Amino acid sequence: MKILAIDTSTHVMGAALAEDDKLLGEYITNFKKNHSLRLMPAIDHLMNELEIEPKELDAIAVAKGPGSYTGVRIGVTTAKSMAWALNIPIYGISSLQMIAQNGKYFSGYICPFMDARRGQVYTGLYTSDNGCVTEVEQDRIIILEDWIDLLKEKQESVLFLSQEWDKHKESIQEKLSRQVVYGEFSDMLPKPSKLLEVVLNQGESISSHELVPEYTQLTEAEKNWLASNKGKKNDG
Incomplete structure (x- = not known):
């Protein structure tokens, strides 16, 4: 079974391809540049290097959010379009x-x-059992200080993984002290190969039509619309 994985939910853009439980190749960049212009050439390059035709793919996995609204939309739209065109299932995995x-x-x-x-x-909170990561606190958007208070109540070690770790480490370490563990710089980076690991361990495929992005919050356009229509009666 050949699976293509796609992630554009942050500044990181990546694609990976696996056959069964073997990672065949992975392409990752980490800088701020238009994913919409670079994603398909990256996928094409990866597949050409591996001498794999699109028709040979059996499924596609994609990071469905949360993350950058534009980034998530690009990745999910690309994955859905490819899965629909190839008539293959898709796996939508939390970023x-x-x-x-x-x-x-x-x-x-x-x-x-x-x-x-x-x-x-x-953010969200996870634990791992023999390499299988499972959710214990649902993905959400939350004030960081409130999240830190929740973690403090756990009274257990917490491994923080984020590209923005340096930006927030002082406030986190100040409150959580000895509970804090943080990853090496490479551990902070989203990797499309990790999407493939999740799929192999616990993923459930759906059709391309069923997949929707997980933005976790309203877009700015939706917020503005709600604000401008607040208090108006439904004429329908």
């Missing part, structure tokens, strides 16, 4: 669960997070 997979051998709690601005983070 946070993908990052949490980097800590799959940690014995305590695993906390991936992404900066969501205005003092907020996208």
Whole structure:
């Protein structure tokens, strides 16, 4: 079974391809540049290097969010379009669960997070059993200080995985002290190969029509629409 994995939910853009339980190739970049212009050439390059035709793919996996609204949309739209055109199933995996997979051998709690601005983070809490990462606190957007208070109540070690770790480490370490563990720089990076690991361990495929992005919060357009229509009666 050949599976293509795609991630564009942050500044990191990546694609990976596996056959059964063997990773055949992975392409990752980590800089701020338009994913919409670079994703398909990256996929094409990877598949050409591996001498695999699109018609040979059996499924596609994609990081479905949360993350950058534009980034998530690009990745999910590309994955859905390819899966529909090839008539193959798709796996939509939490972007946070993908990052949490980097800590799959940690014995305590695993906390991936992404900066969501205005003092907020996208985050969730996971544990791992023999390399299989499972969710214990649902993915959400939350004020970082409130999240830290929740973690403090756990009274157990927490492995933090995030590209924004340096931005928030002082406030986290100040409150959680000895509970804090953080990954090496490579552990902080989202990797499409980790999407494949999740799929192999516990993924359930769906049709391309069923997959929807997980933004975790309203888009700016939706917020503005709700604000402008607040208090108006439904004429229908």
